[in-house]
Amino acid sequence: MQLDxxxxxxxxxxxxxxxxxxxxxVNPANKRKFExxxxxxxxxxxxxxxxxxELGYNVKTFCLQDSPRRAHSIAAQGGINAAKNYPxxxxxxxxLFYDTIKGGDFRAREANVYRLAQISNNIIDQCVAQGVPFAxxxxxxxxxxxxxxxxxxxxxxxxxxTGQQLLLGAYSALMRQVAAGKVxxxxxxxxxxxxxxxxxxxxxxVRNLITGEMESHAAHAVILATGGYGNAYFLSTMAxxxxxSAIWRAHKKGAYFSHPSFVxxxxxxxxxxxxxxxxxxLMSESLRNDGRVWVPDRAGDKRSPNDIPESERDYLLxxxxxxxxxxxxxxxxxxxxxxxxxxxxxxGPTGFxxxxxxxxxxxxxxxDVIRKKYGNLFQMYERITGEDPxxxxxxxxxxxxxxxxxxxxxxxxMSTIPGLFVxxxxxxxxxxxxxxxxxxxxxxxxxxxFVIPYTIGGYLAGTVLPEVDEAHPSFxxxxxxxxxxxxxxxxxxxxxxxxDFHRELGHILWxxxxxxxxxxxxxxxxxxxxxxxxxxxxxxxxxxxxGEFNQTLERAGRVAxxxxxxxxxxEDGMSREESCGCHFNEAFQTEDHExxxxxxxxxxxxxxxxxxxxxxxxxxxEPLVFENVELAQRSYK
Numbered sequence: 037m038q039l040d041x042x043x044x045x046x047x048x049x050x051x052x053x054x055x056x057x058x059x060x061x062v063n064p065a066n067k068r069k070f071e072x073x074x075x076x077x078x079x080x081x082x083x084x085x086x087x088x089x090e091l092g093y094n095v096k097t098f099c100l101q102d103s104p105r106r107a108h109s110i111a112a113q114g115g116i117n118a119a120k121n122y123p124x125x126x127x128x129x130x131x132l133f134y135d136t137i138k139g140g141d142f143r144a145r146e147a148n149v150y151r152l153a154q155i156s157n158n159i160i161d162q163c164v165a166q167g168v169p170f171a172x173x174x175x176x177x178x179x180x181x182x183x184x185x186x187x188x189x190x191x192x193x194x195x196x197x198t199g200q201q202l203l204l205g206a207y208s209a210l211m212r213q214v215a216a217g218k219v220x221x222x223x224x225x226x227x228x229x230x231x232x233x234x235x236x237x238x239x240x241x242v243r244n245l246i247t248g249e250m251e252s253h254a255a256h257a258v259i260l261a262t263g264g265y266g267n268a269y270f271l272s273t274m275a276x277x278x279x280x281s282a283i284w285r286a287h288k289k290g291a292y293f294s295h296p297s298f299v300x301x302x303x304x305x306x307x308x309x310x311x312x313x314x315x316x317x318l319m320s321e322s323l324r325n326d327g328r329v330w331v332p333d334r335a336g337d338k339r340s341p342n343d344i345p346e347s348e349r350d351y352l353l354x355x356x357x358x359x360x361x362x363x364x365x366x367x368x369x370x371x372x373x374x375x376x377x378x379x380x381x382x383x384g385p386t387g388f389x390x391x392x393x394x395x396x397x398x399x400x401x402x403x404d405v406i407r408k409k410y411g412n413l414f415q416m417y418e419r420i421t422g423e424d425p426x427x428x429x430x431x432x433x434x435x436x437x438x439x440x441x442x443x444x445x446x447x448x449x450m451s452t453i454p455g456l457f458v459x460x461x462x463x464x465x466x467x468x469x470x471x472x473x474x475x476x477x478x479x480x481x482x483x484x485x486f487v488i489p490y491t492i493g494g495y496l497a498g499t500v501l502p503e504v505d506e507a508h509p510s511f512x513x514x515x516x517x518x519x520x521x522x523x524x525x526x527x528x529x530x531x532x533x534x535x536d537f538h539r540e541l542g543h544i545l546w547x548x549x550x551x552x553x554x555x556x557x558x559x560x561x562x563x564x565x566x567x568x569x570x571x572x573x574x575x576x577x578x579x580x581x582x583g584e585f586n587q588t589l590e591r592a593g594r595v596a597x598x599x600x601x602x603x604x605x606x607e608d609g610m611s612r613e614e615s616c617g618c619h620f621n622e623a624f625q626t627e628d629h630e631x632x633x634x635x636x637x638x639x640x641x642x643x644x645x646x647x648x649x650x651x652x653x654x655x656x657x658e659p660l661v662f663e664n665v666e667l668a669q670r671s672y673k
Contacts, residue, residue: 087484093218287443457488
């Protein structure tokens with residue numbers, strides 16, 4: 037298949053407006069004739085469902101949780117970017133566009149990123165109209181703060197609960213449509229398979245997680261907004277239920293997968309403190325506005341942080357990057373933390389932690405100002421660690437967070453399967469090889485509120501779609517195949533738990549496909565993953581039966597998908613002969629140990645095609661063309 041990104045012509049600033057005009061429209065009377073399935077109820081899924089229903093479409097919305105309010109978007113803390121320039125410090129749509137392209141190390145499409153920057157201002161207006169309680173200045177204007185990778189204040193926030201407040205806004209819009217009868221929500225459902233008819237996405241098969249019953253649902257188009265796959269690494273900042281299964285199963289039906297190895301490491305997480313942990317806790321990047329990152333100057337210094345004088349502290353980010361200081365992008369800050377810990381300067385019982393210190397900010401602004409900005413975050417840290425960050429510096433260390441990779445989509449957010457659209461973190465489209473902080477919420481709401489309502493209409497108006505319902509043989513075939521897979525898992529009756537396999541997989545990926553990678557390590561990981569997958573299908577222990585509430589069975593299916601997906605993650609990392617953004621290949625680095633791109637041969641979007649079990653995937657390349665920005669070595673010094 038020849039990749040066609042369907043990027044419109046014309047000047048960059050006019051592409052989206054021109055494209056919206058050229059898209060075919062569905063007239064209001066015809067919209068009610070179309071059924072659309074949306075899988076996922078985070079910011080992208082909830083906003084898409086609400087907006088499409090508001091336009092008149094009939095929407096079926098599916099979520100794993102008992103309520104759309106429990107989607108993982110609720111965990112986002114620090115803020116959402118927009119180019120409003122309220123502080124008057126030089127921001128603009130163009131600057132937000134450039135910062136995002138540069139932050140992603142020039143591995144994203146110009147057209148997609150510029151559209152995101154354009155739409156950002158509309159998002160803030162939409163959310164304010166919904167009643168989202170953004171922080172405000174004394175005079176009543178919306179407040180802004182800084183985030184990594186930018187030298188302007190463009191991040192709107194609601195203390196450390198921005199994701200929660202934005203999701204409640206989208207949820208209220210969604211429930212309005214539920215009450216109007218235009219949206220039907222199916223909670224506690226897990227997507228098991230994508231159903232194709234004549235090569236187009238025409239529905240899904242889901243499993244009712246309470247009863248175990250398989251259900252078929254037909255539609256004219258399917259939208260996946262199922263989030264990221266960071267839990268492949270076992271320990272991550274993601275919700276325990278976050279998984280790769282929906283997009284992986286769509287990939288096995290023909291949707292190309294882009295950049296699976298582009299996994300973001302977040303620099304400000306509470307460090308690992310025991311083998312019993314099942315997840316990690318994120319501390320918002322917004323803390324780097326006022327917190328100063330440092331380690332002892334001398335390796336092995338185990339004194340209390342308050343006993344170490346200023347002259348014996350290494351403020352590493354301020355030393356290495358005087359221009360951006362503590363507000364360098366996440367990948368740069370994460371690698372710097374690993375570097376000093378590898379030198380023996382790490383602190384805490386494991387030696388894999390650094391300090392985030394608010395002493396200077398408290399002395400400068402007063403404790404009440406800091407409490408107003410970050411109070412709930414400080415409280416959360418104290419509850420988890422037992423230490424008061426107002427008196428003692430926080431201890432932080434990088435951890436798996438966001439995933440820039442996902443299903444390949446064109447400018448319309450449609451995958452290589454006609455009628456299958458992918459939104460938010462589930463697609464690859466806007467962040468290149470490293471996402472700037474406060475841009476995830478921006479992309480999710482941009483895709484859901486302002487992009488998909490136009491582009492899905494263009495598809496429906498321009499495509500002849502025969503009538504298909506749940507009686508079509510493709511649904512029956514899919515259910516049969518899914519039931520066979522469940523029966524196989526239950527028949528193994530091994531001695532090793534699902535979590536034990538998942539934990540080992542996570543260790544392999546973190547060691548050989550995490551912050552730093554090399555060819556020998558990735559080759560070893562590939563071999564280890566293959567062996568682990570074989571052990572899984574011989575010795576996994578899955579109890580219970582399929583026709584009941586069975587969380588062990590749920591996790592087993594997701595881990596089986598992670599084991600397959602992990603091979604592609606490593607394959608993608610091995611194929612890219614460069615370092616870029618979060619993907620740091622030790623063979624490609626500057627003298628200062630920064631990521632060294634290879635623009636001559638690696639300036640492309642990787643799109644992997646599934647060729648069947650046991651067969652090597654095919655790599656397709658979509659060339660990245662930069663007409664408006666100049667490719668340059670990233671520098672935050």
